[in-house]
Amino acid sequence: MHDYLIIGAGSAGCVLAARLTEDPDVTVCLVEAGPADTHPNIHTPAAFARLFRTRLDWDYDTHDEPFLNRRRVFLPRGRVLGGSGSMNAMAYTRGNPLDYDEWGQPGWAYDELLPYFRRSEDNERGASRYHGVGGPLSVSDNRSRNPMSQAFIAGAVQAGFPANDDFNGPEQDGFGFYQVTQRDGRRCSTSTAFLRPALDRPNLTVLTNVQAHRVLIENGRAVGVTGQRLDEEITLRAGREVVLACGVYNTPQLLMLSGVGPADTLTKLGIPVVTDHPHVGRNLQDHPMVPMIFTHSHPISLLAAGDPENVRQFTEEGRGMLTSNGPEAGGFARSRDGLPAPDLCFFAAPGMLADSGLGTPTHHAISFGGAVLTTRSSGSVTLASADPTAKPKILHNYYADESDLDVAVAGLRIGLEIARQPALKPYVEEVYRAPDSESDADLRAYARADTQSIFHPTSTCAMGAVVDADLRVLGVDGLRVVDVSVMPSVGRGIPNASAIVIAEKAADLLRGVPAPLPDNAAAAPLTDKAVPAV
Template sequence: MYDYVIIGGGSAGCVLAARLSEDPDVTVCLIEAGPADDSPNIHVPAGAPKLFRTQLDWDYDSHQEPFCNDRRIYLPRGRVLGGTSSINGMIYTRGNRLDYDSWEQPGWSFDELLPYFVRAEDNERGASEFHGAGGPLSVSENRSRNPMSDAFIAAALEAGHSATDDFNGPSQDGFGYYQVTQRDGMRCSSAVAYLDPARERPNLTIETGMQVHRILTENGRVTGVSGGRAGVEVMIRAEREVILSAGAYNTPQLLMLSGIGPADLLTALGIPVVVDQPLVGQNLQDHPQFWLVYAHSQPVSLLAAGEERYQQQYAQHHSGPLSSNGPEAGGFLRSRPDLSAPDLQFVSLPVMYVDGGLGFPSHHAISFGAYVLQPRSRGSVTLAGDDPTAKPRITHNYYADEADLRIATEGVRAALSIAGQRALSRFTEQPKSVPASESDADIRDFLLRNTQSSYHAAGTCAMGLVTDAELRVLGTDGLRVADTSVMPRLISGNTNAPTIAIAEKAADLIRGLAPLPQTAAVAVSG
């Protein structure tokens, strides 16, 4: 028996475990399906692609995407302490203030959430009106600075775009280097940032290798969880609350397996209905992403990262190619001048991007592209059966709304313009993956054949639909959700930092603490 049971040891779950266990008078149990985060490929930043399709990855694919030539699209998710923050690209962005304001949920405006971003952050630039210092999450400069990343930024400026040195400052627009969640050139996942300092607390128990199968309910109240570890059933009881932080795919799946979801589906699968909630698993959102790939003769890509000189550089200084987060540089732009915020985000990789990130680069190359920041298309997560070990059925419906395809088309045109600039010419010698021409038809054909996930799934247990503004699951007692699934609308940027901020606020909500005071930064942020 514990006071709090947290399902999922990922970006949000580690935050909750650390914050709730700060009170020595409560007991906390964190449950993670995967193992401890002790693989070297987690902590050496450039090792992340080696984790795909391994035991540390839930290894999901979408079902046939009806608006992308019926392709199945790879959807990696971390199955390890730290969750996807242990395998992601480490970009630290928060999105745009208009994203949070559009949620229209009390307590969740940008002004109200900014203090939680600041509390979480330990930015190596120091504290400012927009940034924090001394928090658990290390945010630092990129130590790789590949010459292709320099050239990409220079080419974006040549193409007429503005420069910025802070995507989380007064304005989101512009191109530059991303800050990254690294500490001394090593990955700073939520497990490293939050869980490591709390591991020895006597009131915190960390259970790894246990997959939760169902949330238990008695007389209308959630009382604990049932799961499996090495073929043995395990039950863990919760005196106060169960907090579900399993991510935008697994959280709705687990709710439905527990009888909280659309009654017609649950009944058809023989699952007893606890709460008829048809919106569980709906409203799925992601940023559809494309990549242009150009091979070249310069031996400077991450294909060379394993060379002995670079291994020595990393061992001695934690810098160089092995410290690369992958998407080192990028930017935000507006496809039309009348927009109130950017609707495209660019990323540039100093390596050949092959087969959705699963293939091995055959040449030195640069890959860059963009994703649609505020997609109108919506997908869903449903059950494939009543077996809790079966993978959920995921359909994103990328480009179901024609507006998303139009914006992506403009993104391809902007990317081709950057590719044509002199600053990038020595790295764009041989096109490997580009549209056949700049016509609308050829660009759209390219997009339907090549669009991938940006790994930013959200929205499947949204506030106002499935939970209330305090993240309590509607129709239940003693159950909350705290992860990307509670976002009513996907934010305009990478989702790791917002997930951590959501969990920081959720911890205060659970503890009954007053909201953090707003800062002077809100007067000038935009």
């Protein structure tokens, strides 16, 4: 028996296990359904899409999306130590301060979370009001900086948008390069940053290739889990608490398999109801993105990443094209006047990123587009079967609220305006995938036909509905959720950063450690080393 069972060794689970075992008197068992993160494509940033639909990927899809011409949308999720942080695009961008404040949960306002963000960071730009040094997580400037990425930023500035060299600084609006979770040009997931240095601790046990099937709940209290390791049925017990960190799709699935969820659904599947919890699996949110692709004749795209010189630069120097995180550049913009913060996020990649990253590149190309940040549409995760090895039924319901489609169309207009700028002229020689015209009808049709997930799902076990502000599952003792499913809304950032800070705060909640004093100097100037704008 261990004090804590943490189910899921993703971005949050690795942080939580490492932080809790800093106390030698606390024992932790971290359980991961997939294997160790040893595959070379995990650690080679430009190769992340090669992990899709492999054994390291849960390989989910939505069910037929009713407002996307009944298409199914690919949803990769990491099934490996580090979770989706071992196969994401590594861009490190927190939510807008308004996001955390609007959650309305005690202890979760931006000023209260900022000390945790700083605590986790080892930012190569140095310490400041907004950034930390000496933390486990390496946050660095992108070492690739492809000419096309620089041209995209210059084109955005030519189109009238401000330059921004730090989306985690005093202002989110503007265009620039994303900082990335990399160390010496290689991926720095929370498995690399937090878990690996803790593996020699005698109070930490890490079990891989174990899929949890059900939380054991006795007399209203979670006391362990049952699951399967390869072909062996196993039971693990917790002396203090069970913590679910399985992610936005698998956490609600596991809760429902354990009898915690909507009673009508569970009863129909023959699952005994422990707690009737109608909100489990509801409120699913994401950032729908509408990409465009332009081809050209310049041999500088990621199509050339495997050339011998690029391989040599990466292996010997930790730099060059193979350090590219894909969407190297981008920015935040507002679809209309009067908004309190951006509602669009742009991503630009120096390559042909077609079909949700599943397409095979055939030309040198640049891909870019906008993602809707403040979605009003929401979907659900439900059980398709009582069999714990069956995939859950996922419906994102993209554009169920017509206003989200309006924002997506505004993003297409902004993207096309940037594409017309002189800086991008060499790289938009031919249209590979873009709207037929700029009429409202064509833009809306293109959005419905080409929208994909940017892989930012959240909110299926939201604070205030499924868990309380201390992340305890309402109605079940000894059970918490620590992952981005607890976010009440998806917000205006990239959720991986929020996953890490949720786990940092959760560690203090579990340890009974007082939270750091909130930093209320939100308007204080940056003291980072200056980074030239493009």
